[in-house]
Amino acid sequence: MLKIAQDILSKIPSSVSYADVRIVEQESEDVATKDGVVEALESSQSLGYNVRILKNGVWSFAASYDMSEKGVDETIKKALAIVKASATHKTSNVQLDELEPIVDSYKTPIKEDPFKVPMSEKIKILLAADKAQKVSDKIAVTQASYQANRERKYFVSSIGSKIDQDIVWTGAGTDTTAVDGPELQNRSYPNSFRGQNQTRGFELVRELELEKHAPKYAQEAVELLTADTCPTGEFDIILDGNQLALQIHESCGHAVELDRVLGYEASYAGTSFLTTEKLFNFQYGSDIVNLTADATIPGGLGTFGYDDEGVPAQRTYLVKEGKFQDYITSRDTVRKLHEINNQYTKRSNGTVRASSWSRLPMIRMTNINLEPGGEEGTGKGWKLDELIADTKYGIFMSTNRSWSIDDKRYNFQFGTEIAWEIKDGKRGRMLKNPTYQGITPAFWNSCDAICGRDEWTVWGTPNCGKGQPGQVMYTGHGASPARFKKVKVGVVKW
Numbered sequence: 001m002l003k004i005a006q007d008i009l010s011k012i013p014s015s016v017s018y019a020d021v022r023i024v025e026q027e028s029e030d031v032a033t034k035d036g037v038v039e040a041l042e043s044s045q046s047l048g049y050n051v052r053i054l055k056n057g058v059w060s061f062a063a064s065y066d067m068s069e070k071g072v073d074e075t076i077k078k079a080l081a082i083v084k085a086s087a088t089h090k091t092s093n094v095q096l097d098e099l100e101p102i103v104d105s106y107k108t109p110i111k112e113d114p115f116k117v118p119m120s121e122k123i124k125i126l127l128a129a130d131k132a133q134k135v136s137d138k139i140a141v142t143q144a145s146y147q148a149n150r151e152r153k154y155f156v157s158s159i160g161s162k163i164d165q166d167i168v169w170t171g172a173g174t175d176t177t178a179v180d181g182p183e184l185q186n187r188s189y190p191n192s193f194r195g196q197n198q199t200r201g202f203e204l205v206r207e208l209e210l211e212k213h214a215p216k217y218a219q220e221a222v223e224l225l226t227a228d229t230c231p232t233g234e235f236d237i238i239l240d241g242n243q244l245a246l247q248i249h250e251s252c253g254h255a256v257e258l259d260r261v262l263g264y265e266a267s268y269a270g271t272s273f274l275t276t277e278k279l280f281n282f283q284y285g286s287d288i289v290n291l292t293a294d295a296t297i298p299g300g301l302g303t304f305g306y307d308d309e310g311v312p313a314q315r316t317y318l319v320k321e322g323k324f325q326d327y328i329t330s331r332d333t334v335r336k337l338h339e340i341n342n343q344y345t346k347r348s349n350g351t352v353r354a355s356s357w358s359r360l361p362m363i364r365m366t367n368i369n370l371e372p373g374g375e376e377g378t379g380k381g382w383k384l385d386e387l388i389a390d391t392k393y394g395i396f397m398s399t400n401r402s403w404s405i406d407d408k409r410y411n412f413q414f415g416t417e418i419a420w421e422i423k424d425g426k427r428g429r430m431l432k433n434p435t436y437q438g439i440t441p442a443f444w445n446s447c448d449a450i451c452g453r454d455e456w457t458v459w460g461t462p463n464c465g466k467g468q469p470g471q472v473m474y475t476g477h478g479a480s481p482a483r484f485k486k487v488k489v490g491v492v493k494w
Contacts, residue, residue: 001023001025001152001154001164002154002156002162002164004023004049004067004154005021005022005023005049005154005155005156006021006156006162007072008021008049008051008072008076009021009051009156009157009158011072011073011076012051012053012076012079012158013080015055016053016054016055016083016158017054017055017056017057018053018054018096018157018158018159019051019052019053019054019157019158020051020052020155020156020157020158020161020309020310021049021050021051021052021155021156021157022049022050022052022153022154022155022308022354022357022361023047023048023049023153023154023357024046024047024048024049024151024152024153024154024354024356024357025045025046025047025151025152025153026044026045026046026047026149026150026151026152026356026357027043027044027045027046027115027149027150028042028043028044028147028148028149028150029042029043029114029115029146029147029148029149030042030043030145030146030147031119031122031123031126031145031146031147032126032143032144032145032146033123033126033127033129033130033142033143033144033145034130034141034142034143035130035141035142035143036127036130036131036142038123038126038127039143041119041123046065046356046357047065047357048063048064048065048356048357048358049063049064049065049067049075049357050062050063050064050075050354050357050358050360051063051075051076051079052079052360052361053079053080053083054094054096055080055083055087056083056087056090057087057090057092057093057094057095058083058086058087058090058093058094059083059086059094059332060079060080060082060083060086061079061082061360062075062076062078062079062082063075063357063358063359065357094332095332095335095336096331096332096335097331097332097334097335097347097348098347099159099161099309099310099311099331099347099348100159101157101159101160101161102161102162102163102306102310102312103160103161103162103163104163104305104306105163105164105165105305106163106164106165106166106167106304106305106306107165107166107167108166108167108168108169108199108200108303109298110168110200110201110202110203111200111201111202111203112201112202112203112206113168113201113202114148114168114170114201114202114205115148115150117202122146122205125146125172125205125210125211126144126145126146126172126210127144128210128211129144129174129210129211129214130142130143130144130174130214131211132210132211132212132214132215132218133174133176133214133215133217133218134218135215135218135219135222136178136218136219136222138178138179138180138222138225139176139177139178139218139221139222140177140178140179140184141175141176141177142174142175142176142177142218143174143175143176143177144172144173144174144175144210144214145172145173145174145175145194145195146170146171146172146205147170147171147172147194147197147462148168148169148170148171148202149168149169149170149474150166150167150168151165151166151167152164152165152166152167153165153167153308155306155308155310157310161310163305163306163310165304165305165306167199167304168199168200168201169197169198169199169200169301169460169462169474170197170198170200170201170202170204170205171194171195171196171197171198171204171205171460171462172195172196172204172205172208172210173188173189173190173191173194173195173196173208173210174188174189174195174210174213174214174217175187175188175189175192176188176214176217176218176221177221178218178221178222178224178225179225180225180226183225185221185222185224185225185417185432186221186401186417187217187218187220187221187224187399187417187418188217188399188417189208189210189213189214189216189217190208190213190242191242191245191399191400191459192242192399192400192401192417193400193461193463194462194463195208196208196459196460197301197460197461197462197474198299198300198301198458198460198476199299199300199301199303199304200299220418220430223430224417224418224430224432225432227429227430227431227432228429228430228431228432229431229432229433230395230419230431230432230433230434230435230489230490231395231431231489231490232489232490232491233488233489233490234486234487234488234489235393235394235395235486235487235489236391236393236394236395236422236483236484236485236486236487237394237395237396237397237436237483237484237487237489238384238387238388238391238394238395238396238397238422238481238482238483238484239397239398239481239482239484240396240397240398240399240416240481241451241455241456241457241459241479241480241481242398242399242400242457242459242479243397243398243399243400243414243416244370244477244479244480244481244482245459245461245477245478245479246400246403246414246461246477247412247414248291248368248369248370248477248479249365249368249461249464249475249477250403250405250409250412251405251409251412251440251443251444252291252318252319252368252440252444253365253368253475253477254269254272254365254409255272255273255274255408255409255440256272256274256293256318256326256327256328256368257272257327257328257363257364257365258327258328258329258330258333258334258337258363259330259333259362259363260272260363261274261275261276261327262333262336262337265466265467267468268467268468269407269466269467270406270407270408270409271407271408272408272409273408273409273410273440273441274324274327274409276337276340276341277341278324279324279325279326279327279337279341279343279344280323280324280325280343281324282323282324282441283322283323283324283441283445284319284322284323284324284441284444284445285319285322285441285444285445285447286322286444286445286446286447286448287321287322287377287379288321288322288373288377288378288379288447288448288449288450289319289321289322289370289444289445289447289450290317290319290320290321290370290371290377290378291317291318291319291368291369291370291371292315292316292317292318292368292369292371293314293315293316293318293326293328293349293351293365293366293367293368293369294314294315294316294366294367294369294478295307295313295314295315295350295351295366295367296313296314296315297367297369297458297476297478299458300366300367300458300460300476300478301367301458301460301461301462301474301475301476302364302365302366302367302368302474302475302476303366303367303476304353304366306350307348307350307351307352307353307361308352308353308354308361309330309331309348309350309352309361311331311347311348311349311350311352312350313350313366314349314350316328316349318368319444320377321377322444322445326346326349328349328351328363328364328365328366328368329346329348329349329351329363330348330351330352330361330362330363331347331348331352333348333363334346334347334348350366351363351364351365351366352364353473354471355471355472355473356471359467359469359471360467362466362467362471364464364466364471364473364475365464365473365475366475366476367458367475367476367477367478368475368476368477369458369476369477369478369479370450370477370478370479370480370482371450371478372450372451372452372453372455372456372478372480373449373450373451373452373480373482374452374453375452375453378450379449379450380449381450381451381452381453381454382449382450382451382452382481383451383452383454383455384451384455384481387449387451387481387483388422388425388426388427389425389426390425390449391422391425391483392423392424392425393422393423393424394422394483395419395420395421395422395431395434395489396419396420396422396427396481397416397418397419397434397436398416398417398418398419399416399417399418400414400415400416400417401415401416401417402414402415402435403415409440410439410440411437411438411439411440412437412438412439412440412443413435413436413437414435414436414437415433415434415435416434416435418430418431418432418434419431419432419434434489435489435490435491436487436488436489436490437487437488438487438488443484443487446484446485446486446487447482447483447484447485448483448484448485449482449483450480450481450482450483451480451481451482452480453480455480455481456478456479456480457478457479457480458476458477458478459476459477459478459479460474460475460476461474461475461476461477462474
C-alpha cells in the first residue's frame with residue numbers, strides 16, 4: 001500500500017508547494033444484545049485514498065475509492081481544479097510549519113486480536129452479561145454491547161515521509177434500565193455511552209468481566225427508583241473519573257482546538273472562550289490543575305504513532321499549574337497563531353486526524369487528560385476514601401447521563417446517573433437525578449483536590465462529532481476523582 005500511495009503522489013505535479021496522500025483501510029465489528037437476544041450484529045470494511053495539495057497559498061482535497069490509473073488521474077485533476085478555484089477567493093496564504101521527513105511504522109500493542117476471536121464467544125459473553133442484569137422484576141431493559149475497529153493507514157508526502165500504521169481499538173459495556181410506574185432510572189458499567197473503549201485488543205473485554213459486575217449496577221438502577229432526589233443548592237462535589245472525563249472533553253478539549261479558536265468551526269460547532277490573547281496570560285484553573293494532550297499513553301483511545309499530517313505523537317501541556325499554555329494544533333494553524341502572537345513559536349503538536357479516507361484531516365482531540373494528584377505541581381495525591389473523609393458535606397457524582405454546553409465551551413450543565421450524599425466525611429444515602437452547572441474557568445478554579453495515579457484511568461470517548469461533512473472521532477481522557485468547591489447543584493438561579 002505504501003508503494004501505491006507513492007505512485008499516486010508521483011502523479012501530482014511538482015509545481016505544488018506541498019502534497020500528501022493517505023490510503024486508509026478500515027474494518028469494524030459491532031454486537032449488541034437486548035433483553036436476552038442479539039439485537040444487532042454488524043461488520044463493515046472500507047478502503048480508499050485521498051490527496052491533499054497546497055498550491056498558491058490554498059488547500060485542496062479530493063478522495064476516491066477508485067485506485068485505477070484513470071481513477072487516480074481524475075482525483076488529482078479534481079484536487080487541482082479545487083486549488084485553482086479557491087485561489088481566486090483566498091484572503092490569506094496558508095503556510096506550514098517545518099517538519100522533517102519521517103520513515104516509520106506504528107502498531108497498536110495488543111495481546112488478543114479482537115477480529116480473530118470467534119463471534120460465538122463474543123455473543124456468549126454479552127448474553128451472559130445481559131442475563132446477569134435480571135436482578136429484579138423492576139428491571140425493564142437489559143443491554144450489553146461490544147465493538148472493535150481497525151485502521152490501517154498509509155501516508156506519504158512530498159517532503160519524503162513514508163508512514164504506515166495499524167491502529168486497533170476495542171470496547172464493551174452493559175446498560176440496565178429499571179422502571180416503576182412513571183419512574184425510570186438507568187445504570188451503566190463501566191461507563192455510559194458504549195462502556196469503556198481503549199486502543200487495546202480483546203483482552204480489554206475479558207478484563208471488564210461484564211457478567212461479574214452487571215448485577216451490582218443493575219441493583220443500583222433498582223435502588224435509584226426509590227432514592228431521594230438530589231438536593232438543590234451550592235455544594236462541594238466530588239466527580240468520579242468517568243464523569244470527569246466528559247467534563248474534560250467538553251470544557252477543555254473542544255475549547256483548546258485552535259481551528260475553533262480561529263473561527264474555522266464557527267458556523268457549525270462554534271468557537272471558544274479561550275481566545276488567542278489569553279494564551280500564556282489566563283488562569284484557567286487552580287494551581288493543582290494540569291491538563292495535557294498526550295497521544296503517547298498506552299491504551300488511550302487517542303493514542304497513535306503519527307497524526308494524519310505525519311507529525312509524531314506528542315505530550316503537550318495545555319494548562320500547567322492552572323495557567324493556560326497551549327492549544328491543540330495543525331501545521332498551518334500554528335503559523336497563523338504565530339502571526340497573531342509572536343511569542344508562539346512552537347510547531348504542530350500532532351493532533352490532526354480524519355475519520356476515514358473520504359474526510360479532510362482536521363484538528364481533533366487525542367487523549368486530553370487531567371493529570372493525577374500527587375505528582376509534580378498537582379498537590380496531594382488523594383485516595384477516593386480519603387477525599388470523602390476530608391469532605392464535611394458534599395455530593396459524590398458518577399457516570400454521565402446528560403450534558404449541555406454553549407458554543408464557546410463556557411457555560412455548562414451536566415447530569416449523572418447516580419450520586420451519594422457525603423456527610424461528616426462518610427458516604428451516605430443514594431441520590432437520584434443529580435445535575436450540576438457552572439462556568440468553565442470558575443469551575444476549574446474551584447478544584448482543590450485530585451486523586452492520585454492509582455485511581456487514574458484513561459476513559460474512551462468513541463463518539464466525538466465535528467466538521468462539515470460530519471466526522472465521528474475516537475478520543476481519550478485520563479482522569480481520577482476530583483473535588484470542586486461550592487458548585488451549583490440542581491436548577492439554581494445565578
